[in-house]
Amino acid sequence: MFDKRAWIRLPRNVVVGHGVLSETAAAVGELHLGGTPLVVTSPTPKELAAESVAEQFDGAPVVTVDEASFSEVERVMDEVEDSEASFLVGVGGGKVIDIAKMASDELDMGFVSVPTAASHDGIVSGRGSVPEGDTRHSVAAEPPLVVVADTGIIADAPWRLTTAGCADIISNYTAVKDWELAHRLKNVEYSEYAGALSRMTAEMLVDNADSIRPGLEESAWLVVKALVSSGVAMSIAGSSRPASGAEHLISHQLDRIAPGTALHGHQVGVASVVTEYLHSGDMGRWQNVHDALAAIGAPTNAEELGHSAEDFVEAMTTAHEIRDRYTILGNGVSEEAAIEAATVTGVI
Numbered sequence: 001m002f003d004k005r006a007w008i009r010l011p012r013n014v015v016v017g018h019g020v021l022s023e024t025a026a027a028v029g030e031l032h033l034g035g036t037p038l039v040v041t042s043p044t045p046k047e048l049a050a051e052s053v054a055e056q057f058d059g060a061p062v063v064t065v066d067e068a069s070f071s072e073v074e075r076v077m078d079e080v081e082d083s084e085a086s087f088l089v090g091v092g093g094g095k096v097i098d099i100a101k102m103a104s105d106e107l108d109m110g111f112v113s114v115p116t117a118a119s120h121d122g123i124v125s126g127r128g129s130v131p132e133g134d135t136r137h138s139v140a141a142e143p144p145l146v147v148v149a150d151t152g153i154i155a156d157a158p159w160r161l162t163t164a165g166c167a168d169i170i171s172n173y174t175a176v177k178d179w180e181l182a183h184r185l186k187n188v189e190y191s192e193y194a195g196a197l198s199r200m201t202a203e204m205l206v207d208n209a210d211s212i213r214p215g216l217e218e219s220a221w222l223v224v225k226a227l228v229s230s231g232v233a234m235s236i237a238g239s240s241r242p243a244s245g246a247e248h249l250i251s252h253q254l255d256r257i258a259p260g261t262a263l264h265g266h267q268v269g270v271a272s273v274v275t276e277y278l279h280s281g282d283m284g285r286w287q288n289v290h291d292a293l294a295a296i297g298a299p300t301n302a303e304e305l306g307h308s309a310e311d312f313v314e315a316m317t318t319a320h321e322i323r324d325r326y327t328i329l330g331n332g333v334s335e336e337a338a339i340e341a342a343t344v345t346g347v348i
């Protein structure tokens with residue numbers, strides 16, 4: 001009997017380009033959500049974009065958040081109740097977008113994503129990530145109904161945020177390899193379509209690496225389009241598998257061991273060099289990942305991330321424990337093997 005089912009949730013309007021911030025209300029208006037939003041932001045994005053977004057909705061209330069935590073999600077939910085808002089607009093980096101996404105998911109109301117930085121693919125995906133206890137990885141959430149990515153604003157964001165977004169996309173290569181491996185070894189459901197889209201997204205970014213340079217709005221355009229495409233791959237898969245393998249597990253562990261040391265995208269990029277080595281050994285493929293990161297100016301080793309060699313090795317040897325996600329780390333790599341892989345690739 002044929003028993004496959006898919007429920008693919010995607011954003012309705014994705015608006016990308018120069019000055020599109022001013023089209024936020026129009027892009028939302030098409031969806032007939034009704035009522036007034038609560039705008040969720042943080043200090044810098046507030047001045048850059050959130051105040052202007054609030055004006056477009058007739059002076060909608062604005063709440064400023066400080067950190068990605070469930071207490072902040074609850075504070076936003078309380079503000080929704082006080083202001084009687086009927087949907088949420090997140091304006092800022094990944095933390096703000098996640099808080100607004102998780103609050104709207106809890107309240108079962110619409111969510112609009114207005115990223116001011118192209119730092120990772122969570123800005124467009126149906127995945128939310130707020131640290132809870134020991135959990136650092138994303139969980140399923142409603143994707144944004146509307147994404148408004150103004151390349152003028154994103155091009156002016158600190159360059160490291162853009163290189164982090166690029167590295168998050170480059171890590172899709174190893175994520176797909178891990179997914180294929182889990183399919184072969186553990187019969188994990190695999191989507192050819194989502195896998196191919198994710199890999200192609202990484203390829204297109206790497207092929208255009210020469211045009212990804214600070215201050216160029218073209219770069220913001222390329223990276224945002226890649227992040228959208230990666231988010232769509234996750235929606236098709238119904239999980240973060242196409243964009244998250246062993247390299248993400250290692251990054252989540254680093255976030256636990258040494259929180260706040262480096263950006264998500266930068267960590268997964270460096271970890272991806274090592275996991276590519278674990279996949280393909282001395283065939284030079286890890287060098288391709290390393291070179292792609294170097295070409296866009298992202299970190300290529302633990303020191304550049306600000307992590308010690310000991311912490312990186314600890315993350316590698318414990319990463320398999322944090323989630324039910326089979327990868328090249330299998331049931332765990334030994335300390336000796338971790339040191340060997342990280343040393344050969346120049347990561348430590």
Ligand SMILES: NC(=O)C1=CN([C@@H]2O[C@H](COP(=O)(O)OP(=O)(O)OC[C@H]3O[C@@H](n4cnc5c(N)ncnc54)[C@H](O)[C@@H]3O)[C@@H](O)[C@H]2O)C=CC1
Pocket residue numbers: 042043044045048068092093094095096098116117119120121122123125127128129130136138153154156157158161164263264265
């Ligand atoms: N939902 C998901 O699937 C995923 C979620 N995450 C989560 O996202 C968070 C990290 O997000 P990031 O964006 O890397 O960091 P972030 O949200 O902390 O942003 C970094 C800093 O850049 C500032 N910023 C943003 N746009 C700016 C602009 N245009 N100009 C000047 N400053 C600007 C922010 O205010 C913040 O201070 C973590 O909590 C991580 O767990 C990470 C990956 C995937």
Ligand SMILES: O=C(CO)COP(=O)(O)O
Pocket residue numbers: 120121122127129136137138139168240243244248249
């Ligand atoms: O960052 C992500 C994809 O790039 C989400 O992955 P996780 O589910 O591992 O948090």
Ligand SMILES: [Zn+2]
Pocket residue numbers: 120121168243244248264265268
């Ligand atoms: Zn990621």
